Amino acid sequence: MLCFLVLLGLHSAAAVKHSLKNIYTASSQVPNFPEFMAVGMVDDVQTEYYDSNTRRLVPKQDWMIRIMKDDPDYWESLTEMRRAHQQLFKVIFETLKQHLNQTGGVHVFQVIFGCKWDDETGDVNGFTCIGYDGEDFLSFDLKTESWIALKQEAEITRLEWDTNKAKTICLKRYLNAWCPYYLKKFVKYGRSSLMRTVRPSVSLLQKTPSSPVSCFATGFYPDRAEMFWRKDGEELHENVGPGDILPNHDGSFQMSVDLNLSSVTPEDWRKYECVFNLTGVRDIITKLDKTAIQTNWRKTGNDGGSSGFRLGDVIGPVIVLLLLVVGIVGYFLWRKNKGKDASDTSGSSVEVPVPDGKYFMM
Template identity: 40%
Template structure:
C-alpha cells in the first residue's frame, strides 16, 4: 500500500524555488474490508515522509529518521497529538454519510490539512478540505474563516460549522502550532539531505537471448539522474527505450534503459556502454555491454559461448581426462597385483608331488 501511495505522490508537482508545503492526509475507512479504520500520511513537498495506521508505523525518508533521532521526545509528542486527533476527526465527520445517504460500512472519508511557507518572504498559508466517498465535500476559506460546501450534500453540515467556530478554531490551531513549525524544521533537515548525492548500483539484465538488454540503476539520490546507451563514446537513440523513474521504499530512486542487442554482432558488443549520470556529480557510472556480466533467467545462452563458458568446459575436460587416466592406472595396477598373487598361490608341479 505504501509503495502505491509513494508512486502517486511522486507524480504530483513538488513546490518550486523557496516555497515548501507540509500536508497531513487523514483517512477513515469504517467497515471497508482489508483497509485500516484510520490512517494518516505526512507529505513534504510531494514526497511521502510518514505513514501510520493501526498496523503500520513507517518513516519513509532518511532525513526524517535523522530528525526523529535528534528530537525523539518532540517527535513522540507530535505523533501522539496526531493520533489523538483521530477521535476529533471521527466526531467532525460523523454526519457526513447521513447527509449523503451512504449505506454504513462503505464510507471513505478524507481530510487534507496543508500549510505553505515561502522561505524568502516568510509568508504562510493554510488549506483544509474534506472528501466523502471520492467526492469533494467541504473546503475552508482561511481568509474569511468560512467553510464552503463543495457538494450540495454538505450544506447542512457547514451551516453548523459556520455558526459554531469550534471546528475552525481546532483546524487553525493545528495549522499554526503543528503544521507550520514542523514544516520549517523539516525543510532544514530535507535540505541537508538533498545536498547528499548517492550513486546507484547498476546491473545488466536480460530475460532471454532475444530480449532487449536492460541497464537497471537503483539506489540513487536525489532523483536528478539520466541514463543512456552510447556506442564508441557517442549517445545513441536507435534501438533504445527509456523506462520510468520510480521511487524505492527507502526514499532513493530507480530507473532503466533498454537496448535492442539482438541485431548487434557479438564482436561489436564491446563498443557499447550504458551510462548513468547524476546531477551535480562529475563521475559517471559506466557499464560495458558484456555477455558475461548479464544476469538472466535463462540458464542457456544461445548462439555465443562466453570466454567463461569455454574456460569451464576446457577445465572440465582436463579434469575428466585426469580422472580417466587415474582410474585406468589404478585398474592396471590392481590387475597386475592380482596376477602376481595368482601366480604365487598356484603350486608348481614339483611342490605338488611331495
C-alpha cells in the same frame, strides 16, 4: 488519485524543495485495518505514525526522537491532537456517507494536507486534497480560500464546508504559517539525513533475449532523480518505457527505464547508453553492452548470442530422474515380493515426510 499523485511528486531534479505532508485515513468495515491512521512525512520520508488501535504517536526517524526529547510538550500535544482528530474524522466520515446515501459497506476517506518550501527562493505553498473510495473528492484553493468539488457527489459537502468560515480560517492559518514553521524545524533537525546524497548501483537487466533491456538503479537518495536512454548523445523518447521511482525498505529509492531493442541492429548497440542523473552527483553513464547484461537465460558462443538451452542442461536432470524412477519401481517390487504371503497388503504405501490553534482541524 490524480491530486494525490501530484502531491507525491513534489520534488524535481531542478529545484531544491522540502515538503511536509499529513496523511489521514479513515475507513469502515475494512478487515484487519485500523479505523483511523495518521502519517507524517517530511520530504516523502515517514516521520511519525498514529492509529486508532494503539492510540500512540510513534516517531519513525532518529532525529524525530531528538525533537521529542528536546520538546516533550510538543510531542505530547501532538499526540493528543491525533487522538482528537481520530474522533473528528469519525464524525466527518459518517457525515460524508450520509451525503452520499451510504449506510454500510467498505469505504475509505483520506486527506492529505501540508506545504512545500523552497529553501532557495523562500516560496511556500500549501495544499489540501481529499479522496473518497479511491477517487479525487475535494481540494482546497488557498488563493480563493474555497473548496473545489472534484466530482458531482462532492458538491453538497463543498457547499457546507465553504459556509464554515471558521474552518477556512483555521486551515489557511495552518497552511500559511504553522506548516512552514514546523517544516523548517524538521528540516533543521533532520538535515544530515534528509539532505544526504547516495549514489546508486546501476545494472542492465533482461528477462529473455527478446525482452527490452532494463537499466535499473537502486539504493539512491534523495528521490530527485532522472534516468533515461540516449543514442549518439541524444535523449530517446521512442521505444523507451520509463518506470516510477519506488521506495526501498531502507529508505533509499529505486527506478528503471526500459529500452526496446527489437529494431536495433547488433552493430548499433554501442551507440546507446543509459544515463542516471541525481541532484548533486555527476551523471552515471552505463554503455549498452551485451556482456554487461544480467539475465536469467544462458549465453553461449563467442558472439554473445543466446540459446534457450544446452544439451548438457537437459541430459543431467533426465538421468537423475530415470535413476529415481528405477529406484522407486525396484522398491515397490521388493515390497510386493516380501509381502505376498501376508494376509493384507492393501495398505501398502510410500509416505514422504499539538497545541491548540496550531494544527488544522477539519
